[in-house]
Amino acid sequence: xxxxxxxxxxxxxxxxxxxxxxxxxxxxxxxxxxxxxxxxxxxxxxxxxxxxxxxxxxxxxxxxxxxxxxxxxxxxxxxxxxxxxxxxxxxxxxxxxxxxxxxxxxxxxxxxxxxxxxxxxxxxxxxxxxxxxxxxxxxxxxxxxxxxxxxxxxxxxxxxxxxxxxxxxxxxxxxxxxxxxxxxxxxxxxxxxxxxxxxxxxxxxxxxxxxxxxxxxxxxxxxxxx
Numbered sequence: 001x002x003x004x005x006x007x008x009x010x011x012x013x014x015x016x017x018x019x020x021x022x023x024x025x026x027x028x029x030x031x032x033x034x035x036x037x038x039x040x041x042x043x044x045x046x047x048x049x050x051x052x053x054x055x056x057x058x059x060x061x062x063x064x065x066x067x068x069x070x071x072x073x074x075x076x077x078x079x080x081x082x083x084x085x086x087x088x089x090x091x092x093x094x095x096x097x098x099x100x101x102x103x104x105x106x107x108x109x110x111x112x113x114x115x116x117x118x119x120x121x122x123x124x125x126x127x128x129x130x131x132x133x134x135x136x137x138x139x140x141x142x143x144x145x146x147x148x149x150x151x152x153x154x155x156x157x158x159x160x161x162x163x164x165x166x167x168x169x170x171x172x173x174x175x176x177x178x179x180x181x182x183x184x185x186x187x188x189x190x191x192x193x194x195x196x197x198x199x200x201x202x203x204x205x206x207x208x209x210x211x212x213x214x215x216x217x218x219x220x221x222x223x224x225x226x
Contacts, residue, residue, distance in 0.1 A: 008021055029113065030120070033121070036128055037123075040128050050140065062139050062143070062194060062203075063139065064199050064201075074193070074202045075209070077190070077192070077203075078206055078210065080192075081185060084189065089101060099177045103178045109219070125219075126211040126212050129207070130205075134190070134203045134204045134207055138187075138190050141158055142191060146195075155195075162183050162184065162186075162187040163187065164180060165183075
């Protein structure tokens with residue numbers, strides 16, 4: 001909200017009207033990427049403030065030393081995520097056919113982009129979400145909840161919130177339960193990695209791997225839409 005309004009105020013100060021600002025947001029790759037980067041920077045600043053106020057630090061939420069074993073744990077976690085995803089897809093198709101598992105995610109970026117534009121899109125969809133969302137969800141939120149709840153309860157709360165955040169509430173399209181289910185299942189594995197590795201890095205790496213594969217399929221090879 002802070003980032004969007006900041007950019008909107010800049011647009012108004014530059015002489016744009018409301019319609020032009022909306023077009024600016026929806027059609028400019030540079031603005032979309034800058035908006036996402038600004039959002040992450042503001043979010044990390046607020047998280048740092050929270051950690052200072054609660055006398056915590058980055059290490060206390062899992063940002064310890066990165067090790068090679070973390071990559072192996074992330075790759076194994078990706079395998080478990082795929083298994084959960086396939087099983088859940090079959091079950092949902094059988095018992096809840098009302099859910100459209102093929103509903104496309106609203107990513108906001110032009111899927112026909114090529115060349116340098118792909119680097120900006122990759123930064124926005126692969127790198128930034130993997131770092132920021134993990135610090136927020138499996139870092140801050142998990143650490144706080146885990147002090148008072150069991151592992152199962154913490155997993156459910158964090159994963160339900162993470163899935164709900166991907167329902168795509170904004171816009172005229174129906175709620176995206178396919179994306180919510182996908183991210184809920186991913187979060188279960190991410191929380192498990194956070195719990196048993198005592199580090200946030202396996203979750204960050206797994207999140208990045210998952211995003212990179214999806215990005216490659218949709219934007220690089222243009223095989224399907226998500």
